[in-house]
């Protein structure tokens with residue numbers, strides 16, 4: 001497994017097998033990532049020969065295989081991987097992840113995967129709203145495995161980028177390189193997988209990649225804003241695949257966890273927060289950890305730039321400033337329509353269109369209801385936004401309210417929409 005990439009590349013070189021084996025039998029892969037393949041040869045003179053004869057053709061083969069320009073470095077003697085990794089994700093570790101009741105299952109699942117990759121929890125599917133630590137856990141897994149299995153090829157990719165990369169590969173006639181690249185990994189981290197949903201060709205391609213990796217016993221970690229069965233446009237066979245492993249959800253943190261996170265971020269940023277200030281932040285920002293972090297940052301900046309003492313009143317100003325900068329903290333009707341439209345996968349323009357088909361009418365009613373819930377607008381005000389009669393709005397709101405009382409599912413959808421509206425950004 002470790003030397004997979006090297007073996008694949010060597011097979012494609014134009015040298016007799018005996019030559020290859022004479023020079024490469026004792027060569028191992030030290031690391032492969034960030035478009036850099038580090039090889040180790042125990043014998044110094046072999047290193048020189050490999051460098052002069054093999055590196056150029058190997059780089060060319062790797063380029064064709066992966067679609068990326070790969071630099072090969074050969075080391076010899078005692079080699080220890082450089083400890084000063086410059087990855088921007090070094091901070092996203094298990095040590096820095098505050099565990100509370102809202103995330104302890106996902107945390108435990110991620111930790112298990114980092115200790116026993118490609119064992120019982122494959123794939124690991126982590127879902128939850130924006131800013132609750134899904135990406136953090138993914139990187140934490142990668143950070144552990146980078147250390148314990150330096151030879152692993154690890155790819156982190158966002159669903160959206162995966163899709164775009166595939167589209168480019170198709171346009172440039174490079175699909176094979178795209179496939180090779182993703183089928184040669186030991187750990188695949190696919191963030192926000194809901195973005196590949198609804199795109200047929202991407203799903204097809206990902207389906208095959210998924211199967212190839214799964215069968216080769218490679219670890220796959222996926223994240224999404226919702227569980228597979230709720231990703232409407234995801235093909236059933238993909239849903240089933242995703243459910244083979246372990247599903248773990250992350251909920252918004254409770255008060256104690258928020259306080260713990262605020263304290264941790266403050267220590268990390270080197271700023272001292274009095275207890276009443278931490279409490280104030282925890283009471284006012286509830287749905288999103290990224291925003292908790294943002295509040296601490298803002299308070300620190302205001303304290304340092306304006307020389308003001310850190311008090312509740314400074315915190316209040318900081319959070320006010322954040323609300324202005326950050327629509328998620330201060331939703332507008334447009335933002336709510338957008339969140340509901342995204343949730344139901346309809347174009348936001350349909351919200352105020354005259355289209356009465358069920359696919360659109362129901363999300364529209366839900367948007368009316370959410371605007372009333374979140375902003376306490378009057379029925380006539382909402383009617384104006386949707387260019388409809390106020391009795392239509394009233395009917396919609398009553399209908400959803402009734403449904404909410406009788407259906408756990410509707411209740412869950414509303415909860416999610418609330419978090420999406422308040423949680424993003």
Ligand SMILES: Nc1ncnc2c1ncn2[C@@H]1O[C@H](COP(=O)(O)OP(=O)(O)OP(=O)(O)O)[C@@H](O)[C@H]1O
Nearest residue numbers: 096097098099129130131132133134135136289290
């Ligand atoms: N439990 C936690 N302890 C400490 N920091 C956390 C925790 N959860 C999240 N964070 C921090 O909050 C920020 C947002 O987290 P992250 O990017 O992982 O969210 P996400 O769920 O992937 O969101 P999105 O869906 O928007 O990508 C990060 O800076 C992360 O380090």
